[in-house]
Amino acid sequence: MREILELVPYDPKWPGEFDRERRRLADRLGVRAIRIDHHGSTAVPGLAAKPIIDIQISITPLHPLDATIAALDDLGYVHVPHPDDAFCPFFHRPAEWPHTHHVHAVEAGGLEERRTLAFRDYLRRNPVVAREYEQLKRQLAARHNAGELDSYPGGKTGFVECVIRTALANGYPLDL
Numbered sequence: 001m002r003e004i005l006e007l008v009p010y011d012p013k014w015p016g017e018f019d020r021e022r023r024r025l026a027d028r029l030g031v032r033a034i035r036i037d038h039h040g041s042t043a044v045p046g047l048a049a050k051p052i053i054d055i056q057i058s059i060t061p062l063h064p065l066d067a068t069i070a071a072l073d074d075l076g077y078v079h080v081p082h083p084d085d086a087f088c089p090f091f092h093r094p095a096e097w098p099h100t101h102h103v104h105a106v107e108a109g110g111l112e113e114r115r116t117l118a119f120r121d122y123l124r125r126n127p128v129v130a131r132e133y134e135q136l137k138r139q140l141a142a143r144h145n146a147g148e149l150d151s152y153p154g155g156k157t158g159f160v161e162c163v164i165r166t167a168l169a170n171g172y173p174l175d176l
Contacts, residue, residue, distance in 0.1 A: 034108035058108035117173035
């Protein structure tokens with residue numbers, strides 16, 4: 001079944017959904033999880049998003065992945081092997097579409113941790129940029145749903161990288 005990308009208005013329940021899942025993850029991962037952060041569009045108040053809670057888990061050490069994969073598997077997450085596993089392994093829950101949660105594991109204190117949080121924090125503090133991002137996502141989702149299946153993730157890359165460079169140059173993320 002092909003994924004239909006649906007962007008929905010911001011839901012004020014998303015932070016609570018993240019917090020419930022954060023507690024489950026923290027209980028299962030214990031001291032290996034240095035931080036568990038809500039990121040992505042559902043973490044930016046007022047921003048339309050796919051209704052999927054994005055979570056970043058900062059782990060030390062990130063590798064080997066076996067213990068992390070096993071722990072997340074116990075919570076119903078599926079690891080999606082990818083070349084990015086070297087710096088940002090990806091998991092989703094449930095196994096079948098539609099997903100409700102995405103987890104990205106990163107090295108605590110590493111560049112990927114900083115990049116993700118800088119992007120989130122910059123969008124939270126810059127509503128004009130957040131609106132530009134939302135407009136881009138809507139355009140890309142329409143193209144994806146019309147059959148251009150690679151357009152959504154790839155189409156965001158240039159915008160996201162530009163915002164990350166600006167954010168890092170301006171002292172983001174705010175709480176690292």
